[in-house]
Each structure stands twice: as C-alpha cells, then as structure tokens.
Amino acid sequence: MSKFNIKDIALKAGVSKTAVSFAFNNPARLSEKTLNHILAIAEELGYSPNPVARSMTSGKTGAIGLLVPQSIDLIIRNPNFPEFLEGIGEVCTRSGLSLMLVPPLKGSMRRAIENTAVDGFLTLGLEEEKSTMKVVQQCRVPFVTVDSDPIDGVPAINVDNAGGASQSMKYLLEMGHRHIAILAIRSGKQGHYKEYVGTLGERIQGYLKVLAEQGLTINGHSVRLLECVSSEEGGAEGFQTVWHSRNRPTAVIAMSDIIAIGAMKAAQDQGLHIPEDLSFVGFDDIMQANLIRPALTTVSQPSTEKGRQAADLLVKLIDSSVEAEHILLPTQLVIRESVCPPRKK
Amino acid sequence: MSKFNIKDIALKAGVSKTAVSFAFNNPARLSEKTLNHILAIAEELGYSPNPVARSMTSGKTGAIGLLVPQSIDLIIRNPNFPEFLEGIGEVCTRSGLSLMLVPPLKGSMRRAIENTAVDGFLTLGLEEEKSTMKVVQQCRVPFVTVDSDPIDGVPAINVDNAGGASQSMKYLLEMGHRHIAILAIRSGKQGHYKEYVGTLGERIQGYLKVLAEQGLTINGHSVRLLECVSSEEGGAEGFQTVWHSRNRPTAVIAMSDIIAIGAMKAAQDQGLHIPEDLSFVGFDDIMQANLIRPALTTVSQPSTEKGRQAADLLVKLIDSSVEAEHILLPTQLVIRESVCPPRKK
C-alpha cells in the first residue's frame, strides 16, 4: 500500500485535505506554488488517492464486468470467447475502461454480482433461475445480456441461432439426408429438448422448424438426438453411440464444432470416409473447423461484433440511459467439404 | 442501483444499521426473529451491501488485476494469452477471485495502476520507465511480474527465453546454416538489438551467445537482424526484404511464430520449397505452428503454467507475505519439419 493517505500528505505539506484533493483533481484551483509543493510531497511519499475511496464518492469504478457462466479457466477454452473479448476490448480501449472477468462465486452468480464493484455488467450465456434475474434488474448498475433469452427491460444482444440452425439443417435435407443424428450439448436435461433454453433452445428450435417443413420430427429413429459433453471426447463418444446403433444416420449435425470435430476424428479413426460415408455439420465456425480435413461445414457467428455491440450498448447505458434494445446479429452457414448427398441404398 | 442503502433497510426494519450489517456478516449475533425480519425486508427491497463501501473498510475487493502492456483487443489476439489466462483462471477459481484485465489508461500504465481497485496485480510484459516501477513498489497492493526483467524485492515469473533462443539458434548452426536472418519483433529501437530489454532482450541474448560460440555475431551480412511488426503481414514483409537483398539467407529465425508463419506463407507464395530452399524457426509454439505445412520448428513455453504460478504466488502474497521469489520456467525446442541443412553451393 502506498502507506499514506490524504491526511498524511496534508499534514506533511501543511495544508488541508481539500488542498491535496484539488492537487489531483482540480489543479487549477490551487496556486502554482502550493500545487507543486503538494505534488512534490505526494511524489516523495509515493502517494496516490485510494481508488476505492474515490469510487465511493464518484460512484464510478472505471471498469465493466463480464459475468461468465463457468470458471475463467473453462470459459477461456471456448474458441469463440477470445474473439468475443476482442470486441469488448475495443470498446474498453475507446472508453478507457478495464474489464473484470467475473465467474460465479462459490457457485453463485448472484453472490458474484453482489460482491463486484463495476460500473456495469455484461452477462454471457446466463441461464439462471428467476432470483438472479431479479438481482440483475434491481441492481445498482446497468446490464446487457448476451446469448440469453432476453429479459424485459434489459438490453440484449443475441445471434440468430435459430436461423443458423435452420440453414444448416435445411442444407442437410436438401442434400437428401433423412437419417440424421443431432449431437446436442449436454444440458442437464437428459435429452428433453423441448425444455432447452437460451442458445441451445434456439438452435433446437431452428432444427425442428425445418424438419417440420418436411414432415419430420425428432423421433428417435430417422432423426434422433443425443447429448454429448462439448469436447472432442464427447463428440467421439457421440459418434460411437449413433454409429453402433440400429439405423445408422447418413449425417451428423452437432450443436458445436468441437463436438463435430471429435465425432469426425472418431469416424475417421474407424476408417470412414467423410463425407461419403457420413456427412457432418457443426456450429460456431471455430478456427479448427477450417483446418480439419475435410473442412467442416458449419454455422458462423460474429463473435467479435457481438462483444463490440454489447459493450457499446453498456457504455451508453452507463453514462446516459437509453432504452432497452434487443439486437439480433446474423449467423451464416459456411459450406465447406464435410457434407455430400447420402449413398443410395 | 439497488436504490436502497443500509440506512433505508434499517429504517424500514425498525432496527439499527448495525443490525442490518450483522444480518449479512454475522448472522449469529442476531436473534432468529430479527435476522429473518431484516433479511425479508432486504429481499423485498432488493438490497445488498454496496461492494465499494464494503471494500472501503475490509480493504479487500475480491479481485486481482492483470496489467497488460497493450489494449485488451490487441493482447487477446496473441495466441499465448488465452493459455496464460487459463492458468490464472484456475487459481481464481480456487480462491474465489475475479480477474480484472487492466490495459494502460490514456497510454499510461501508471495511471491504470493508481485507478484500479484490486487486491493485487499481475503484470505481463511490463517494460516501463523507472517511474512506473516505483509506483509498483510503493503500491498499496502486492505485485508479481511476469515476462519482465525482474525487479528487486518483487516476485517474478519468467520463462527461459534465453535458453530457448539458444537452443533454436544452436539447432540451425548444427544443421550447417551460416547465413541467417533474424526477424525480430518491432521494438521501437530500430534494430539496435543491444538495447533490447525484457523478453526480447533475453531472446536476442540467447541467439548471440550461441553465435559467439561459433565466432559469429550479428554483422548485417551472414547474420543479420530485421525488425517486423509481429503479425503475418509483418513476417511477409520481413521475408521479402531479406530474400530480395544481396546475400540471401539459408535460414530465417523469427522471434515469434506469427512472424515466422507470415514469412513462410510469403515464401511459399513465391514458389519456394520449405525447408529445402529456406529453413524457418519460430518462437512461442502457438497452435498454428503445428498446423501449417511444413510444421514449424519452434520454441514452446509453458504459458498456462506461467499463469498458474504467477497467480498462485500473488494469492500467497495477498494473504500473507512470503519472500520474493524469482521463478524461471523452462522452454523447449520443438523440432518439426521446417528446418533442413542448407543447399551446398
């Protein structure tokens, strides 16, 4: 600690606390002589105003918080996350803000919110019980949610998950696939996809809509759904399960690229030719999607733009209230090499 | 804002501020009846203690700061950075801390430090003038430096840049290369490599040491040094310059993988065969190094471990003072496919 406080400096300089405060915040109000004198003493003792005390009266901290649903070390492994941070970072630079990464505290998002001193929060993929939402709404600082089901009165940035999912499923159907395995991200809902919420819910709705147009639904036979851990291992397991079941699919559509890639690798290990023996579609367009061979057809989302817009909105909200917008950013099917029509039987 | 403060709650509940405070911090000291009464009121009004005011007396914020030398959006593009964050994140999870990313404020690291309320700082690649160092030392909170020249009395985590650089240069020399271009990271020192400090300085020292063992030095002819922006474009430019000069090198050793990769791509665009026409070595072992073809021979460093150890040390420092250690983590040459002996003339 700069072991000294404003009183110490005032004492040593033989002036009042106010004078010391002015020296830092309003130099014009001091005579040049006392100003220099005070600054010299401060410099000598290594004094600078305590930022906590300062925030106390100013009501500002100079930081925004990003609430993440998992621990920092987990979330950072998500390849989209750094891109998202990049967008936020641009706004931070422009506005001179720091960025606090705030994981749940002892398992509770609510506790984390209540204990964190920032000028505003961005929430990422928040899927919490109502009580947390109440905290959000009556909170002392503005919020912008990202990737969650929008809350009334709270600005939200989302990407068109449903649209992207629709496009990708439509593409498979147009290629002629009718035996499709959906590898979902583990949700804690044991495959009861009708209960999916948030990002997951939107994606499944996108699939269902297009399936319905063909008179199809997730029936456990021609179209089935299986939950996997969102990792390469999870994808590999998912592949094993669907491939060794009755009624093999001709295409696998995964709700994350990492699952798709794990499944693809497992398929290739088994000697399958992709896409001739089995087609694959992912979601996210992470870097590896374009590096694996065959390159993975997937749905891309503007992660950086998402971060930028969310932070932009939050900054606006912080220094003036604007009305709550709900922004939807586009997603896009990126067609690469992992899909072809199914073999004729 | 939870528009209410402790006084409001005390008033509504018909108790004193103390009672309200106890309800949150020391429930045992209240009768069950008043406790529940107070909590009910608090819940109803959506009250929770103001974290800033709380930090004021507790002296704790529940967060550590990571001082980064550039803006967040720039630093996040460094592929090693997320790995580094992962290590820090693990410690944050264990200790229930948030992580504040703190870029320079209006260009000044010092200002950023002085305005940030955290329980301790990690600094990454800090290469600042003395004045900042003084701030660091007399600061109100503990510091751990990472990737900078160690400061007396301040714990430091570094990787063995010199050792890694030596290994990689030695490898080139052993393969028979004597015409070598060093692509350095732009330093603001116009290629005056003797003035390099920090990571850059250590790496250049590593090169020089091994060169000296062969009676070589950076002489502008057989061994030359050129600064590039650390990006693919920068590497591409670097390649063009050295390739179209008199006395073409037989090997390029870059101080970052991203430079090496940019240079490699430019060389391949020009129709060169790597490594037969030109050998390449990088530094960092980013993911792309192992994906590009031919795979890049480079020096790997334990980024995650670096973050973990640094954060670990900081946390220890925060809740008890331990003596300042200077830890050096190993680096390792990863031999892949981008180097072969030079052609005989």
Added chain:
DNA sequence: TTGTACGCGTTATCAA
C-alpha cells in the same frame, strides 16, 4: 484555501 458534512458500510464499545 480551509473546515465540515457526506457517502456507505464495518466494527469496537457500550447498554439493556
């Protein structure tokens, strides 16, 4: 330029 009240909690001390 200075004195003083204030912001918002926490905590030591004191009273019932």
Added chain:
DNA sequence: TTGATAACGCGTACAA
C-alpha cells in the same frame, strides 16, 4: 445474548 451508538476509513463537494 441482543441490539444501539458512535467512530472509522478515504476522498469529494460545498459553504465559508
């Protein structure tokens, strides 16, 4: 044991 009163931490705003 339970609760209240008052001081405290550090800087800022405003009247003097």
